[in-house]
Amino acid sequence: MFKKILIANRGEIACRVAATARRLGLKTVAVYSDADAHAKHVMACDEAVHVGGNSPKESYLQWQRIIDAAKATGAEAIHPGYGFLSENEDFAQACAKAGLVFIGPPASAIKDMGLKAESKRLMEAAQVPLVPGYHGADQDPALLQKEADRIGYPVLIKASAGGGGKGMRAVEKAADFAAALDSCKREAINSFGDDAVLVEKYVQRPRHIEIQVFGDTHGNVVYLFERDCSVQRRHQKVLEEAPAPGMTESLRQRMGEAAVAAARAVKYVGAGTVEFIVEQPGGYDKPDEMKFYFMEMNTRLQVEHPVTEAITGLDLVEWQLRVASGEPLPLAQDELDIQGHAIEARINAENPDKNFLPATGTLHVYRKPAASSFEIDEVRVDDGVREGDAISPYYDSMIAKLIVWGATREEALGKLDAALAEMRIVGVQTNVQFLRRVLATPSFSQARLDTALIPREADSLFKQDPIGVDMAVASAVAQTVLAEQDAQSHDPFSRVDGFRSHGVASRRIDLQYAGQPVVAKLRYLDDGLQLKVGEGEAAALDFRRQPDGRIDVRYAGRREVVQVFARGEVMHVFGTQGATLITELDVLTHSSEGVAEGGRLTAPMPGKVVSVAVRAGDKVRKGQALAVMEAMKMEHTIAAPQDGVVDEVLYAPGDQVAEGAELLRLGTGT
Numbered sequence: 001m002f003k004k005i006l007i008a009n010r011g012e013i014a015c016r017v018a019a020t021a022r023r024l025g026l027k028t029v030a031v032y033s034d035a036d037a038h039a040k041h042v043m044a045c046d047e048a049v050h051v052g053g054n055s056p057k058e059s060y061l062q063w064q065r066i067i068d069a070a071k072a073t074g075a076e077a078i079h080p081g082y083g084f085l086s087e088n089e090d091f092a093q094a095c096a097k098a099g100l101v102f103i104g105p106p107a108s109a110i111k112d113m114g115l116k117a118e119s120k121r122l123m124e125a126a127q128v129p130l131v132p133g134y135h136g137a138d139q140d141p142a143l144l145q146k147e148a149d150r151i152g153y154p155v156l157i158k159a160s161a162g163g164g165g166k167g168m169r170a171v172e173k174a175a176d177f178a179a180a181l182d183s184c185k186r187e188a189i190n191s192f193g194d195d196a197v198l199v200e201k202y203v204q205r206p207r208h209i210e211i212q213v214f215g216d217t218h219g220n221v222v223y224l225f226e227r228d229c230s231v232q233r234r235h236q237k238v239l240e241e242a243p244a245p246g247m248t249e250s251l252r253q254r255m256g257e258a259a260v261a262a263a264r265a266v267k268y269v270g271a272g273t274v275e276f277i278v279e280q281p282g283g284y285d286k287p288d289e290m291k292f293y294f295m296e297m298n299t300r301l302q303v304e305h306p307v308t309e310a311i312t313g314l315d316l317v318e319w320q321l322r323v324a325s326g327e328p329l330p331l332a333q334d335e336l337d338i339q340g341h342a343i344e345a346r347i348n349a350e351n352p353d354k355n356f357l358p359a360t361g362t363l364h365v366y367r368k369p370a371a372s373s374f375e376i377d378e379v380r381v382d383d384g385v386r387e388g389d390a391i392s393p394y395y396d397s398m399i400a401k402l403i404v405w406g407a408t409r410e411e412a413l414g415k416l417d418a419a420l421a422e423m424r425i426v427g428v429q430t431n432v433q434f435l436r437r438v439l440a441t442p443s444f445s446q447a448r449l450d451t452a453l454i455p456r457e458a459d460s461l462f463k464q465d466p467i468g469v470d471m472a473v474a475s476a477v478a479q480t481v482l483a484e485q486d487a488q489s490h491d492p493f494s495r496v497d498g499f500r501s502h503g504v505a506s507r508r509i510d511l512q513y514a515g516q517p518v519v520a521k522l523r524y525l526d527d528g529l530q531l532k533v534g535e536g537e538a539a540a541l542d543f544r545r546q547p548d549g550r551i552d553v554r555y556a557g558r559r560e561v562v563q564v565f566a567r568g569e570v571m572h573v574f575g576t577q578g579a580t581l582i583t584e585l586d587v588l589t590h591s592s593e594g595v596a597e598g599g600r601l602t603a604p605m606p607g608k609v610v611s612v613a614v615r616a617g618d619k620v621r622k623g624q625a626l627a628v629m630e631a632m633k634m635e636h637t638i639a640a641p642q643d644g645v646v647d648e649v650l651y652a653p654g655d656q657v658a659e660g661a662e663l664l665r666l667g668t669g670t
């Protein structure tokens, strides 16, 4: 076994690798960018080396500097994590040349599986089932169209070099093919520097089921069962679970063996994932009719590996380290089995109501589920941040992964909801409430899974308000009164109840809730408080603070136990059913999220301008796409807020822009 390794990554995965290394008695070396100088992953390692500026290109992708750092610190091996250099064959080769062990597969296997089209040709030869499609080298547009016609619509055009859900276009009918091909190629060349594509049958209502495989240098390859990652947004995973609901022993074995064959075909060593798209022609309840097709192989540890760890009781990073140091796999296929059920939720900095627009900011409050609420080992949080850290625009938007284990799926689901309900994040928008709503949908809870689950259940997933204006106002008032009482008890001369006169006093609080002004009127009566919200009936308000800081609020016949965090004028109310925020109106600060203010169109976040679709003088209609920006691994379309004429375009494709920067100016044309 190694004595010291360098971890060429950041965030939660760097912390996660460091934790196993520490448990096994290995020393660790972190690398970091300017923005990450004080990041959690730096503190999690024994040593740390600065490798450059904020953007991945200037730091985490600077592989010569990373290799130099390993040499300088005496590390024997490099763990690449996922993303960044993990699937870079040149880096794997450079490690070997420098006398360092790359903790991952051989460079040749990375290359073989690197391009989707070529990997499909290899898989075809290894008799792994493929989605009907075209993955040839000839890229003549006329030929591609002919192939699409032959496959039959709908089809999916995929960038061969694509990844992370990017570079894909679904095409409904022949007439749309040429335009979709153009746009796919454009995105592919911009994002991956390679515009080769393949065309596949677009599988209807498919599931994404993947198999974890592991190989060693002694020729052994096993599969560690499956993960179902069907719940996706923008072709990216949101919830992942193991085992896959409804899986039969026979299908598991066939998929496992196909994955092992895929791995063997490229002489695979280490941790890898073979992703399958699964057709369910018989619907959700007929696993025997499910058909699986190879999609791609990810030649690294995957984000969702903890669910496999939870059901197998294994530490996959430990296996990676053992295999990389030349040891055989710790267990054989017949020694592996599944215990219970595990689900992972990716907690992202994003706004689900705005098409999952990534968010940035500072984690003013960041509290995880209390260990005391759960059995040890049943709830795991993998993260790379602490309270006070920033979610910057330089890296992806994942804040944390919440992983729960239960004896059954139902139990795991219940625990995940309870754990999500205990997350307290203030300062950055997140998908926590959205995730809870996904868990509650009939589709998810009854395991009617396919990749269209989110759009299918959209009615109950977006812009929901489980707390409601009355309870939100009652909570805000309770928090305000309690804070005033605290202040008073510390300062006997302050008189916050100075407005009280003739025994009965009332006060008015101007608030804003869900974009609407709300007037709250509070009356102090002899037998307690009375609250009137907007035009509603006045009703008794009662509240009591609990020792843990939560407030037990009773208002108008309802009861809710809330925790309120006040930041400036904004109060963040966390209840058992969900969370919301409410603002005191007089000192309202305007958020910069609004894309349009008058004729100004501003960048919703810092990022790069990918394309501009209009020129000065162009007439545009409301909703028309004007420009595309990229930030945090996603593209965002800037649309016209109203009909008008483009006065001026202020940035060109390739430009980096700051949040709030004016991108275009729209006029009325008069």
Ligand code: ADP
Binding pocket: 056, 082, 083, 084, 163, 164, 165, 236, 237, 298, 302, 303, 304, 394, 395, 396, 398, 633
């Ligand atoms: P998976 O199939 O495991 O979800 P993805 O292709 O979405 O894999 O990427 C894996 C992870 O790699 C991402 O979630 C992200 O954390 C990380 N990653 C990939 N590219 C980048 C990048 N350019 N900057 C920061 N992180 C990245």
Ligand code: ADP
Binding pocket: 131, 156, 162, 163, 164, 165, 166, 200, 201, 202, 203, 204, 206, 208, 232, 235, 275, 277, 295, 296, 451
């Ligand atoms: P990436 O490299 O971006 O992960 P994948 O090829 O793994 O790309 O596909 C990502 C997702 O796109 C899948 O999980 C699935 O939801 C969807 N997808 C891919 N291929 C197909 C297909 N042929 N039919 C339907 N959906 C597909």
Ligand code: MG
Binding pocket: 164, 275, 296
């Ligand atoms: Mg994939």
